[in-house]
Amino acid sequence: MFNTLPITEEMHIHSLNGELRKATILKKLGDNDYLAEYNGVKCHAIYNPFVNTFYVDDKYGIIRDKLPSRDELCR
Incomplete structure (x- = not known):
């Protein structure tokens, strides 16, 4: 749908x-x-075709770059 990224x-x-x-859409994940x-935070977003706009979830959909270390629990 969106061929020219970033948007x-x-x-x-x-x-x-x-x-x-x-905000900026960097790539399609699925x-x-x-x-x-948004504001230097990478997060998930969805597109709503009915209102022709994106919704950015910078509250619960944050994507962390850091991998868990050996002593941290994986959840």
Whole structure:
């Protein structure tokens, strides 16, 4: 659907209760699952075709770059 990535535009941000802010879609991860970046935080986003906009989940959908160390529990 979106052939030219990255996309930078106004998107609904979860931590701001859906307010529109500039964010960037970096790549597609799966069916309607996108890697987004907002305020330096990488997180999941979904696209809503009915309102033609992305919703960025920077509250619960954060993607951490760090792998668990040997002593940390894997969950």
